Amino acid sequence: MKIKILITFGIILLLTGCIQNRGNLGEMKRSLNNKSHGYVVQKDFTNTAPTESIEKFEVRNGDCYKDSQGWNDCEQDRQRSELSERNKSTISGSEYWYGWSVYLPEDFVHLYPATVTLGQFHQENTHPVFLFQLNENAYAVSELTKGAIFSEWQLANIDEMKGKWTKLEIHVKWSKNDDGFFKVWVNGKQKVNYIGETMTAKKIYFKYGIYQRELAGYKFKGNYNDPIPTQIVYYSNVRRANSREDLEANNKEK
Numbered sequence: 001m002k003i004k005i006l007i008t009f010g011i012i013l014l015l016t017g018c019i020q021n022r023g024n025l026g027e028m029k030r031s032l033n034n035k036s037h038g039y040v041v042q043k044d045f046t047n048t049a050p051t052e053s054i055e056k057f058e059v060r061n062g063d064c065y066k067d068s069q070g071w072n073d074c075e076q077d078r079q080r081s082e083l084s085e086r087n088k089s090t091i092s093g094s095e096y097w098y099g100w101s102v103y104l105p106e107d108f109v110h111l112y113p114a115t116v117t118l119g120q121f122h123q124e125n126t127h128p129v130f131l132f133q134l135n136e137n138a139y140a141v142s143e144l145t146k147g148a149i150f151s152e153w154q155l156a157n158i159d160e161m162k163g164k165w166t167k168l169e170i171h172v173k174w175s176k177n178d179d180g181f182f183k184v185w186v187n188g189k190q191k192v193n194y195i196g197e198t199m200t201a202k203k204i205y206f207k208y209g210i211y212q213r214e215l216a217g218y219k220f221k222g223n224y225n226d227p228i229p230t231q232i233v234y235y236s237n238v239r240r241a242n243s244r245e246d247l248e249a250n251n252k253e254k
Contacts, residue, residue, distance in 0.1 A: 023239035023246060028083040031207060032065045032073055038081035049165055049236040050101055050249040056234055057081045057209040061227035077216055082209035088124050090174060090204040096240050098170040099247035100208065103234040106163045112136050113217035118233060119208045123201035130182060134158060141184060145197050153192045165236065169247060174199050208238060
């Protein structure tokens, strides 16, 4: 009986991604998607990821849900499969490094002008402050500390991301004052050097996966009667640390 319990618990940990080494990021939970195909931890099929196990996110047509607080993606023209920090404990004055590698399959379908977010820093009970999203041609990061996009930086060309891993490193000081900063490196090259306010609420938390918004834009592009195409995105080595060096995976971690 004890062996069966341990095996069952191990399977649950695998499915929720709790066994992933996330540095000091803490436990993650699934957000507004409970489909089994929506999130899977699997072996690296590319043989080039920084970790042996990678995280697969998949969103199919109709994958929209509502939460216990009353938010309903289905009513907001949205669908997603994301993981979100369970304990929202990051406050003003905190300084961290965040990192992840993201992989778009060769057959990845771009939904522009619908918006697809692949990583976001959100505030508790209010709007996000930094969104990593796909615009017309590029993976970009948008700054929304005031609630609307004020600045945007292009990080990588979408077509050039297909079939390979793209590595992101973010150094951020969360602050409600002008001493905050948000710096981003892509494949070792610095792309963002934002200085200023980085939050307005009490707490910040991180989410990643696939988050689709404004899907009507895709329909209006001439796809009126077509279902939203399935999107699959892979992540590896998602973590938070106190230094850039501690973001690195050690010896192809599982």
